[in-house]
Amino acid sequence: MDLKESLSFFFFGNACLACGSSSQKLDPWLCPNCKEELIAYGEHPVWPSKEDAICLFQMNSLTRKLILAMKYKGMQKIASYLVAHSSVGRKGEALQILESWGKNMSFIPVPVHKARMRERGYNQSEQIAFELSLHCGGKLQKNILKRRIYKPSQTTLGNNARSLNVAGAFEAKNAERFKLVPQNGIVVVDDVYTTGATTSSCARALKRAGFKNIKVCALLYEFPASAAADMAADKKLGWKTELK
Numbered sequence: 001m002d003l004k005e006s007l008s009f010f011f012f013g014n015a016c017l018a019c020g021s022s023s024q025k026l027d028p029w030l031c032p033n034c035k036e037e038l039i040a041y042g043e044h045p046v047w048p049s050k051e052d053a054i055c056l057f058q059m060n061s062l063t064r065k066l067i068l069a070m071k072y073k074g075m076q077k078i079a080s081y082l083v084a085h086s087s088v089g090r091k092g093e094a095l096q097i098l099e100s101w102g103k104n105m106s107f108i109p110v111p112v113h114k115a116r117m118r119e120r121g122y123n124q125s126e127q128i129a130f131e132l133s134l135h136c137g138g139k140l141q142k143n144i145l146k147r148r149i150y151k152p153s154q155t156t157l158g159n160n161a162r163s164l165n166v167a168g169a170f171e172a173k174n175a176e177r178f179k180l181v182p183q184n185g186i187v188v189v190d191d192v193y194t195t196g197a198t199t200s201s202c203a204r205a206l207k208r209a210g211f212k213n214i215k216v217c218a219l220l221y222e223f224p225a226s227a228a229a230d231m232a233a234d235k236k237l238g239w240k241t242e243l244k
């Protein structure tokens with residue numbers, strides 16, 4: 001556990017992030033019951049509207065609490081925890097799908113803008129991509145995609161505005177260097193897949209740069225219709241409420 005995570009324990013207490021129970025041994029964020037529930041949720045990947053994209057979990061009350069802690073409370077190792085307890089980490093269906101996409105795939109995280117990176121201190125998609133590369137035997141490639149311009153947080157926008165916001169927001173760089181390495185394909189990695197606008201924009205940028213066989217893997221799938229309501233709820237719920 002690193003310093004940030006230790007501080008989080010100090011502030012939020014040694015309680016299960018999902019149910020709030022402090023009576024049982026945690027490993028390190030969930031009690032045994034919630035961990036079992038998480039594993040059951042991750043047994044089958046979710047297919048969003050596109051055939052070349054999978055998500056490891058559905059967004060629900062349990063996974064939502066974990067991803068909020070990961071994104072906003074400095075607990076970036078939750079990304080590894082979620083991947084490890086998905087059917088990628090447990091050598092199930094999702095791992096078979098990723099392996100069927102190609103050998104030694106490059107895992108390219110959706111980049112965050114520098115300003116967001118400074119504020120948060122890490123890119124959670126990078127952590128997810130790294131973890132996927134460990135389980136699938138591929139490689140994390142974190143310097144290929146970059147964001148063109150800073151835009152307001154996605155959480156303040158509706159679905160249509162969100163699609164427009166990310167259209168053309170990315171470009172692929174270091175393409176020449178990347179092409180020197182024989183690759184069988186690319187997996188664009190994001191934390192939450194809602195409309196697919198962000199990962200599609202990344203895939204377009206990679207195609208423009210000459211890359212082929214581009215797939216998408218996100219940690220969580222959230223139905224577009226429920227995303228806006230959930231985001232509004234996030235704003236109303238303080239963290240103390242959310243964690244209890």
Ligand SMILES: [Zn+2]
Pocket residue numbers: 016017018019020021030031032033034035
């Ligand atoms: Zn629990």
